[in-house]
Amino acid sequence: MESITVAITGAGGAGAISSGELLLRLAGRQGYFGMLKKTFSPQIRGGESAAILRLSPQPVETFDGVIHLLIALDWHNFARFSDEVPISAETLVVQDVQAGTPPDNVPDGAETITIDGAGVAAGVESGWVNMVFVGLMARVLGSDVDTVEALVAQRFRRHPEATGQAAVRAARAGFSLTEAERLRALMSELRPTRAVADRWLANGNQLAGLGALEAGIRFVAAYPITPASDVLEWLAGHLEASGGNLVQAEDELAAINMVIGAGFGGVPAMTATSGPGLALMSEGMGLAVASETPVLVLNVMRGGPSTGIPTKSEQSDFNLAVYGLHGDAPHVVLACQSVADCYHTTAWGAALASELQTLVIVLSDQFLGQSMQILDAPETTLYRAERFKPADSSEVDGYRRYRDTASGISPMAVPGDAHCMYTADGLEHTESAVPSPRAGDHQRQLDKRQRKIAQHDFGDSWYTLVGSARADTLLICFGAVTASAREALTALATGGRSVALLSFRLLCPLPLDQLEPILTCYERHWVVEQNHSGQFCHYLRSLMPAVAFRSLARQGPLLITPREIVDAIVGDSL
Amino acid sequence: MKAKEYKSGVKPIWCPGCGHFGVFNAITKALAAVDAKPEDYALISGIGCSSRLPAYATTYGFHGVHGRALPVATGLKVARPEIHVIAVGGDGDGFSIGGNHFLHACRRNVDMVYIVMDNQVYGMTKGQASPTTPADWRDSKLTPRGPEIPPLQPLAMALAAGAGFIARGYGGDPNGLAAMIHEAMAFRGFAFIQVLSQCITFVPEQQAWKELITEFNETTDDPARAGAILHGDNGLRKGVFYRNPRPSWPVSHGPVAEPGSGAREGFLAL
Numbered sequence A: 001m002e003s004i005t006v007a008i009t010g011a012g013g014a015g016a017i018s019s020g021e022l023l024l025r026l027a028g029r030q031g032y033f034g035m036l037k038k039t040f041s042p043q044i045r046g047g048e049s050a051a052i053l054r055l056s057p058q059p060v061e062t063f064d065g066v067i068h069l070l071i072a073l074d075w076h077n078f079a080r081f082s083d084e085v086p087i088s089a090e091t092l093v094v095q096d097v098q099a100g101t102p103p104d105n106v107p108d109g110a111e112t113i114t115i116d117g118a119g120v121a122a123g124v125e126s127g128w129v130n131m132v133f134v135g136l137m138a139r140v141l142g143s144d145v146d147t148v149e150a151l152v153a154q155r156f157r158r159h160p161e162a163t164g165q166a167a168v169r170a171a172r173a174g175f176s177l178t179e180a181e182r183l184r185a186l187m188s189e190l191r192p193t194r195a196v197a198d199r200w201l202a203n204g205n206q207l208a209g210l211g212a213l214e215a216g217i218r219f220v221a222a223y224p225i226t227p228a229s230d231v232l233e234w235l236a237g238h239l240e241a242s243g244g245n246l247v248q249a250e251d252e253l254a255a256i257n258m259v260i261g262a263g264f265g266g267v268p269a270m271t272a273t274s275g276p277g278l279a280l281m282s283e284g285m286g287l288a289v290a291s292e293t294p295v296l297v298l299n300v301m302r303g304g305p306s307t308g309i310p311t312k313s314e315q316s317d318f319n320l321a322v323y324g325l326h327g328d329a330p331h332v333v334l335a336c337q338s339v340a341d342c343y344h345t346t347a348w349g350a351a352l353a354s355e356l357q358t359l360v361i362v363l364s365d366q367f368l369g370q371s372m373q374i375l376d377a378p379e380t381t382l383y384r385a386e387r388f389k390p391a392d393s394s395e396v397d398g399y400r401r402y403r404d405t406a407s408g409i410s411p412m413a414v415p416g417d418a419h420c421m422y423t424a425d426g427l428e429h430t431e432s433a434v435p436s437p438r439a440g441d442h443q444r445q446l447d448k449r450q451r452k453i454a455q456h457d458f459g460d461s462w463y464t465l466v467g468s469a470r471a472d473t474l475l476i477c478f479g480a481v482t483a484s485a486r487e488a489l490t491a492l493a494t495g496g497r498s499v500a501l502l503s504f505r506l507l508c509p510l511p512l513d514q515l516e517p518i519l520t521c522y523e524r525h526w527v528v529e530q531n532h533s534g535q536f537c538h539y540l541r542s543l544m545p546a547v548a549f550r551s552l553a554r555q556g557p558l559l560i561t562p563r564e565i566v567d568a569i570v571g572d573s574l
Numbered sequence B: 001m002k003a004k005e006y007k008s009g010v011k012p013i014w015c016p017g018c019g020h021f022g023v024f025n026a027i028t029k030a031l032a033a034v035d036a037k038p039e040d041y042a043l044i045s046g047i048g049c050s051s052r053l054p055a056y057a058t059t060y061g062f063h064g065v066h067g068r069a070l071p072v073a074t075g076l077k078v079a080r081p082e083i084h085v086i087a088v089g090g091d092g093d094g095f096s097i098g099g100n101h102f103l104h105a106c107r108r109n110v111d112m113v114y115i116v117m118d119n120q121v122y123g124m125t126k127g128q129a130s131p132t133t134p135a136d137w138r139d140s141k142l143t144p145r146g147p148e149i150p151p152l153q154p155l156a157m158a159l160a161a162g163a164g165f166i167a168r169g170y171g172g173d174p175n176g177l178a179a180m181i182h183e184a185m186a187f188r189g190f191a192f193i194q195v196l197s198q199c200i201t202f203v204p205e206q207q208a209w210k211e212l213i214t215e216f217n218e219t220t221d222d223p224a225r226a227g228a229i230l231h232g233d234n235g236l237r238k239g240v241f242y243r244n245p246r247p248s249w250p251v252s253h254g255p256v257a258e259p260g261s262g263a264r265e266g267f268l269a270l
């Protein structure tokens, strides 16, 4: 066993989620890497919730669909989570004595340990049943009692002192329960080599915010939408200290146009949204392309169409991001490959938007955006949102904003620059930015906008390739599926099947001249994606009709697991 | 600089006799009156005959999409507070497709001037009813019986939504309008001017405006009084109805202690 997955479920108020967060922190202190996924019933407050925690001495980037240990604070409505918390005969169940009757999907043979959480808490004059379990698990993770107490106290720092002390007492009581010994056996193969103090605890949305900020984004327009709001909230808390501004817009139409206004003003600007909001921004995104205004849109995907499944992940906005603009509107679409990569890819997006003076859409998703992860701090990005300015007076003389340059990129003046005044326009225009419906002008500007993107050297950050070039099969994916595919690769290798993995950070435009030689190394090409219709696979087929792409596409809300990928590849025997 | 030096020389697409010419002249006169450096001014618009105006001036400009002039203007002004921002457009652009932005711009009170050239019709799309068209105007094939709904009251709406400067001008009086725009530019906060600007092509009856329009000289800073005036208004009085500055947005919170600090430290949560 290389990792352990623990699920904690409970009714509203039982504290399953806060227990999960505490345990993730504790595990981090002990030197574990880990990931936490929170899942809630649709009720806004007080419904059932589950925290799913995967820990390992090695970096953890996804879940494998297996639950080793289930802590049931409460079985009530557990069925709601039975999809996401699949129990098997191998699952060790730890239940509270008052949890109620285990549901039918708990297999008869499942080993169950029952703990009188309320009794233990009452023994130390505390009502914090969940903290008893936190204490117990802290011991299992190899923590010492002082660390647990300190973390619990910190968690309760905003509560009245007596409340915090009661919670600490409950955790201490849980720490001394003898049941810990049985559970420790689960962890025996998983001891981290050293404790660390400098790892981070972050989710992808926060890291995307940091990437944007450190790349130079200084204006944000925001309209709240799950699961993107926390990017905006994170930025709201940090922009001001960097001299930036955030405006809460009245809707997404306003948000995208405010970002365009700021971008026109020469201030690197972004917004973040999710499917329905991206749809509303579509017209404005076309304006960014036509007026050559740098704009960054982070789209954190959720289940669609329409309101769909707003709190769960999917990769179904691919088509909207790639094809969703009116007219011929070349733009850039990037995809974050992991929680940590939300930082780098968003920073890259900010830099590309400024450099190419166009729209960049960065696709993330609910899973990457909202899963908490223990990770090493990312090195500060070298990407910078920088504008190509009119250089000297020779250029300024007879300044033409949309000059048809070899690269397709024209020097961009901004309000305040003397002698370069122009009116940016969504109407087709001449090189001097005068509106023009003439055929020649239309073609010249279309060609120029196409060329600046098509000819751009995206370097080698556009993809990651793992596995041997002698493998017979290539897995192809983007986004959150990457981590599952990587685990599938390892599992397949163990089974003697040599498979490689190509994950795209750049979805549009695809550098076909670099891509095709990679593809020809492999006999079979499996496109793995988290949506119902195989949007990415259709896209690849349209660009490379000679390659017989096979499709493994499944909608959300459940993540594609490594096992599903392994099964598909093994089933596709050569 | 003289008023005519603020004209770019790009030939307007407007019909001869269109009211928007007068509005454009008034804007250039107001710029000349403050001896504006053209590079420090930006005219921001959406889509419509009226929204074509920015390209005709020598300032910076942004001709965006239909209805979204105010968000573009807001983004620019918040990001670049030292730039003077003037948003312009039509009644369809501002009160129909962009109506929500109008309300929120009044409320948000970002420092800018908003000039709506109201001809009570969609000129660019060849003469359909707009939100300010009279209920019984039957000259559009799209609404042959007339809109049959009462027109919006943009000034009363602006008052209810929190605008601090609310005025009505007339495109047939460029000098009077220039003075009004000048005053709006000096106002700190969101300054709204509805300009009656005739569409000679689709509503030629509007030529009668020059006989019908009267002066209003009782500017108030009392919202209750302004409300009473605006609700009893016949839509044909020009003047500043309401003037009552309040702090504009974004609110200044003074210098931040340690610029750039804290973003990374917050993640060191272990």
Ligand SMILES: Cc1ncc(C[n+]2csc(CCOP(=O)(O)OP(=O)(O)O)c2C)c(N)n1
Pocket (backbone or CB within 6 Å): B047, B048, B049, B050, B051, B066, B089, B090, B091, B092, B093, B094, B117, B119, B121, B122, B123, B124, B125, B130, B199
């Ligand atoms: C999204 C969108 N819908 C519709 C149109 C078509 N359209 C162009 S201008 C216009 C109305 C213009 O009327 P107004 O704003 O009153 O300006 P005027 O032409 O009268 O000056 C419309 C509906 C458009 N350009 N974009």
Ligand code: SF4
Pocket (backbone or CB within 6 Å): B013, B014, B015, B017, B018, B019, B020, B049, B050, B119, B123, B124, B198, B199, B200, B201, B202
């Ligand atoms: S159609 Fe009306 S609004 Fe448009 S330019 Fe002609 S007169 Fe002016």
